[in-house]
Amino acid sequence: MIATHALAAAGGNSPSIPAPHIEYGQLSPMLVVFGAALVGILAEAFLPRRLRAATQLGISLAGLVGGFVAVVVLAAQGHASTRAGLLAMGSVAIDGPALFLQGVILLTAVLAVLTYAEGRLEPRINGHRIDAFAAQAAAVPGGEQEREATREGLRTTEIYPLTLFAVGGMLLFPASNDLLTMFVALEVLSLPLYLMCAIARRRRLLSQEAAVKYFLLGAFASAFFLFGTALLYGYAGSLRLGEIADVVSGVAPVTPALAVTTQNDALLLIGLAMVSVGLLFKVGAVPFHSWTPDVYQGAPTPVTGFMAAATKTAAFGALLRLFYVAFPGIRWDWRPVMWGVAILTMVVGSILAVTQQDVKRLLAYSSIAHAGFILTGLIATDRRGVAAVLFYLLAYSFVTLGAFAVVTLVRDSKGEATHLSSWAGLGRRSPLLAAVFALFLLAFAGIPLTSGFTGKFAVFQAAAGGGAAPLVIVGVLSSAIAAFFYIRVIVLMFFSDPQPSGPAVAVPSALTATTIAFGVLVTLGLGLLPQYFLDLATKASIFIR
């Protein structure tokens, strides 16, 4: 009898489970991009082959630009400042840093997608235009199936929806206010990237090797993140970053049922360390950097550019939110560790870059060194630090995209000529291209009048203000080492004789040209007139809890 009553109550007609409140409007940048990705999959399924590439480019650009417009509208409505808030029952935070980084990621992705669509660099096959991606990624490298697919001029147009999915994850990553949401975002951004690394048209084996390495190490790092999340849940009894912060600072009342584990400092410290490992892997900080050179080298160059710029932006956003929202209360515990990581990252990245002979590996080690410079801004633990990191990420993204886009243009009969020796004398063959690449290298080195200088100055100033002056000294010294190898490449391009059988510089279509031009524009713009964007970053530097 009693059981019948219980059943009747559970199966009653009135809604007894309160529906969660979801703010679709404020989540629209992510929803637009995910929606475009789904449309892309449907296009992939139902459109005839010859229409796919152009349609996919259109869908991707529409989705990414639409997402960017949504970000700008949200920011204009004040969601970056006065109306910033927690959404979706507290699991997503839309605030200044989130919207700023989402904007950077979307712009980066727009330019990266333009380089994907470049069809002028590879020689035509039977009249078919082909791009940087494998004809049929599942075929054995060098096998009969692959030859046939290449003859038919097939292209892997799935790269576009994959990119959109990755971008969707990247948009969520710096906005996630909950460790589990952060984990989901991490996976959503990582899984497509693993696939995208594997589909280079040339050097298939190297590309597949890169993907396997990235996948195995990435899965390992994700496991660290998840295990750390579990420990932190044991510590705080909550996954929300704000509630963890309350437990850390002792404000929150202890739930009696969790009294055994709550406020157990061992759980807190081990959990924080493991979650940080997961995130530091994604930003490519030493000692979790070993995947970077192999993956950057093996992945198709347009993908490398996208990955280097957008993944780093998203992952630093998440790292900032984690440390500034959830763990400001124990900064005296994590700061010394991050000091060590930052010093190692700057020094190892800069020194190993000196010995590199491949331009893609060189840029990979340079990206490791830059991760170290950005970490010094994170260590400042104040608003200026956040603003400096935001600005640095904006500046760095465009330089990186531009530099990798230039790498796609220097080619010989085997595809891209990435060995540095073949870049000798490039300045005489193609002064314009060499000058553009030199500009990007100078920006990487942080020479004044480029965006790199402003960014580096901002993070070092913030770090010095936050009491990390020794770190700044190490940073400046590693910058000097780094400047050595950037300038070595410039000298190689302009002051050595070109090889007789050296590479040629391909003339790109308007697509790649736009990306490079935009890179140059942003690099010079942020170097000469940085004030507007510095102000923007400063305005966007408050995290909501």
Added chain:
Amino acid sequence: MNAYAPILVLGAIAAAFAVGSVVMASLTGPKRYNRAKLEAYECGIEPTPQPVGGGRFPIKYYLTAMLFIVFDIEIVFLYPWAVSFDALGIFGLVEMLLFIATVFVAYAYVWRRGGLEWD
């Protein structure tokens, strides 16, 4: 300790059942071997002959298994929702339709790309 006694008992019964079944089968079962029975058991892979250079194995099985998992997960979400359908109201219905539509997009892609054909 008392609280764990049933678990230990269950473990003991499970172990006894597993070992007992194997022993009983070898004692009482008829022994008629054929080729298929002597092959090593591997999901979806033909263990012999080894592919040249340790290279490739058929991926068809994995594709099917992966699809199975996709729909399995869908059911995992659908089932509890269907049980308390009216408790969640319109919100639950809309979200579930969105979820099914998303899975359907993947399904359409697999179908059009020939993922459902065995050969």
